Amino acid sequence: MKPIILFDLDGTLIDSTEAILESFHHSLHTHGNRTDVSDTMVTSQIGHPLEVMFSAVGIDPSMIDAHVSTYKLFYREIARQKTVLLPDASTAIREASAFARLGIVTTKTGLYSRELMEHFELMEYFEVLIGREHVENPKPHPEPIWTALEQMSGKRETAWMIGDTRLDIEAAKRAGIESVAVSCGYDNEKQLLTLTNIIKPNALEAVRYIAKRG
Known part of the structure; x- marks a missing residue:
């Protein structure tokens, strides 16, 4: 066997670090122009679900779904080129x-x-x-x-x-x-x-x- x-x-x-970071920051910018989230803060959460990653950087629970959706749409556009x-x-x-x-x-x-x-x-x-x-x-x-x-x-x-x-x-x-x-x-x-x-x-x-x- x-x-x-x-x-x-x-x-x-x-x-796919580059694609993840670019998609994450794109979502943060789209939903409030957050600029205080460092790349290190994001990469330290890779492996967790997106909803957990956004929660970990302080996104309000009511906005997490919107952040995740924006991330996914953008990620799909760039993933092949940046992975x-x-x-x-x-x-x-x-x-x-x-x-x-x-x-x-x-x-x-x-x-x-x-x-x-x-x-x-x-x-x-x-x-x-x-x-x-x-x-x-x-x-x-x-x-x-x-x-x-x-x-x-x-x-x-x-x-x-x-x-x-x-x-x-x-x-x-x-x-x-x-x-x-x-x-x-x-x-x-x-x-x-x-x-x-x-x-x-x-x-x-x-x-x-x-x-x-x-």
Whole structure:
């Protein structure tokens, strides 16, 4: 039986920091011209749902939906031009597909994520893509992982999660599957060490670690 490997996207396979920041600031400007939100404030929240990100920078709850909607419309326009694959991500996906079944579990909008992976000509390697709109509870809740496994008819005992933030690792722990953290994304090694000591520099090394584990 082949193992299942579930990948996070941002900071694990792709770098869409520029698109995220530009879309976030565009939304802030559209709904009140907020100029006090730094890039660091935004990037520290990447991995969380958009509604949480806007709440974290002090947006009034009554305005969060409007901010999210504006962000999404703008992000979709610029995402392909301002998103790149991380180094060795393509190789990681291809090597993983040789011995495992693959899925994507992200807090990004699933529709836009699928369009991005199709743009990179890599979506064909994945059986499922679970995005924010496909679950009620995003990571670190285990629901996104459970949903992916259910759609793949997969067993927790043979499943792995690869991700760059504590949200990914906590979700894997709560879902009852193994995980490998990568330090090429938004959480640093010190932060990741609070939840796991299995940390690799990138997705390719994470895949190779899983391959050796059999």
